[in-house]
Amino acid sequence: MSTEKTFKLDGRDIPFDDGDTVMDAALRAGEYIPHLCHDPDFPPHGSCRVCVVGVNGRHTASCTLQASEGMDVDNSSEDILEERRMLLQMLFVEGNHTCPACEKSGDCKLQAVAYHAGMLSPHFTHFFPKRSIDASHPEMMFYYNRCILCGLCVRVSKYEDKKSVFAISGRGIDSRLVFNSPSGKLGDTDFSPTDQAASVCPVGAILPKYLGYETPIGQRLYDFKPISVVGDETARDIAKDKLTNGGPDE
Amino acid sequence: MVAQMSNIQQRNQGRKDKLIVATAPLCGCFGCHMSLLDIDERIFELVELVEFDRTPVTDIKTIGKCDIGLIEGGVANAHNVHDLREFRANCDTLVAVGSCAVTGGIPAMRNQFDLKECLEEAYIHGIGVENPHVPNDVEIPLLLDKVHPIHEVVRVDYFLPGCPPSADTFWQFLTDVAAGNEVSFPYSLIHYD
Numbered sequence: 171m172s173t174e175k176t177f178k179l180d181g182r183d184i185p186f187d188d189g190d191t192v193m194d195a196a197l198r199a200g201e202y203i204p205h206l207c208h209d210p211d212f213p214p215h216g217s218c219r220v221c222v223v224g225v226n227g228r229h230t231a232s233c234t235l236q237a238s239e240g241m242d243v244d245n246s247s248e249d250i251l252e253e254r255r256m257l258l259q260m261l262f263v264e265g266n267h268t269c270p271a272c273e274k275s276g277d278c279k280l281q282a283v284a285y286h287a288g289m290l291s292p293h294f295t296h297f298f299p300k301r302s303i304d305a306s307h308p309e310m311m312f313y314y315n316r317c318i319l320c321g322l323c324v325r326v327s328k329y330e331d332k333k334s335v336f337a338i339s340g341r342g343i344d345s346r347l348v349f350n351s352p353s354g355k356l357g358d359t360d361f362s363p364t365d366q367a368a369s370v371c372p373v374g375a376i377l378p379k380y381l382g383y384e385t386p387i388g389q390r391l392y393d394f395k396p397i398s399v400v401g402d403e404t405a406r407d408i409a410k411d412k413l414t415n416g417g418p419d420e
Numbered sequence: 421m422v423a424q425m426s427n428i429q430q431r432n433q434g435r436k437d438k439l440i441v442a443t444a445p446l447c448g449c450f451g452c453h454m455s456l457l458d459i460d461e462r463i464f465e466l467v468e469l470v471e472f473d474r475t476p477v478t479d480i481k482t483i484g485k486c487d488i489g490l491i492e493g494g495v496a497n498a499h500n501v502h503d504l505r506e507f508r509a510n511c512d513t514l515v516a517v518g519s520c521a522v523t524g525g526i527p528a529m530r531n532q533f534d535l536k537e538c539l540e541e542a543y544i545h546g547i548g549v550e551n552p553h554v555p556n557d558v559e560i561p562l563l564l565d566k567v568h569p570i571h572e573v574v575r576v577d578y579f580l581p582g583c584p585p586s587a588d589t590f591w592q593f594l595t596d597v598a599a600g601n602e603v604s605f606p607y608s609l610i611h612y613d
Contacts, residue, residue, distance in 0.1 A: 262523070266529075266531075266532070267523075268519075268523070268525065268526065268528070268529055269519065269523075269583070269612035269613045270519050270525060270526055270583035270612070270613045271526060271529065272613075275612070275613040276613065281611075281612055284612075285607060285610045285611065286607075288605075288610065289610075290522075290578075290579040290580075290581055290605075290610065291516065291522050291523075291571065291576075291579035291581070292522070292523055292569070293571070295572050296523070296524060296528070296568070296569065296572070298524070298528065298531040298532075298566060300531075300532055301532075387613070393608075393611075394607075394608055396607050
């Protein structure tokens with residue numbers, strides 16, 4: 171058996187297998203690299219760029235970067251943290267993220283990653299784009315205002331639910347999530363609240379109807395524990411639980 | 421006017437040992453000011469550290485030279501712009517306090533609609549409206565086309581996020597500044613709702 175391959179993440183040796191990305195290996199080793207569009211169970215998308223790390227003087231997304239022997243990865247220098255905050259700020263001003271009015275607030279990954287990054291302000295000028303809501307589905311809602319185009323619902327619906335309900339259409343600033351139905355409405359697709367894709371949205375874009383604000387402030391997922399501690403699995407389990415059981419017991 | 425100036429000078433005399441703080445509510449719900457009062461009995465400690473200039477708490481209407489200006493609320497009308505610029509001109513450190521000042525917040529949800537639509541919904545087509553007409557008295561400040569966070573209008577030095585920022589957030593900020601420390605918030609004090 172050959173010796174274990176490793177790279178360095180902030181000075182710590184991280185073992186990896188051939189084909190692993192830096193993100194895969196880091197998460198497996200219990201090291202948190204902030205991410206929004208990434209889920210270890212699905213192919214990487216590399217769109218949110220929040221997982222940016224420094225390698226050999228270059229800044230690159232760790233979720234799409236193949237790990238290689240002897241790499242020296244910077245996950246925590248002030249340069250990297252500043253770039254992450256800036257990426258998050260751009261995500262916030264590009265949509266309409268009115269946290270005080272959002273049902274996902276407290277359980278939202280965009281928020282949680284921004285808290286973790288210590289983002290105090292959006293810094294940039296808000297776009298305030300005029301976007302709508304798709305309420306055509308009897309049980310689920312879609313809020314274009316909050317969608318960050320992470321593509322997780324696209325991948326989960328395709329690979330896990332085998333339905334391909336979602337796709338991203340358009341380019342650049344005109345990109346938007348579309349639904350796979352002749353009318354283009356979510357209600358005319360075969361999307362169901364029991365789909366895995368129904369609980370994967372990191373923000374409050376895909377949400378169940380008739381449920382909202384059911385968890386009191388102080389008991390929500392990221393109220394006191396940072397996302398680096400909560401982890402992806404717990405987040406997804408809780409989202410699923412809310413969909414199937416209608417929230418926590420009274 | 422002369423009397424007013426001397427009042428301001430009088431106010432500023434002999435206060436150099438304390439931080440002079442002014443606060444203003446722009447387009448918000450006053451919740452951030454209420455949250456500041458939630459420091460409860462620590463307010464006795466606070467008045468040892470700071471002295472309030474123009475703020476709804478003292479009901480002083482004009483602003484003198486201040487160390488810190490705390491701004492609650494977004495910028496929604498011409499009057500807000502005037503107040504905000506006056507604060508910027510008089511405060512060494514200007515702080516955006518709460519979601520509305522930091523991001524536009526709830527008032528900025530009207531940015532999804534044209535101003536005309538908003539006014540017509542409220543004053544013409546709204547349920548139970550009598551004598552429907554859009555108010556146009558010259559005393560009423562003109563609404564801006566959109567509601568803006570304050571950093572889109574003036575330079576802002578610091579941000580306290582939250583809806584509202586908790587009393588502990590205010591406390592942490594003011595005591596850090598008074599002690600000359602770099603302001604740093606623990607995880608539990610950074611939230612956007």
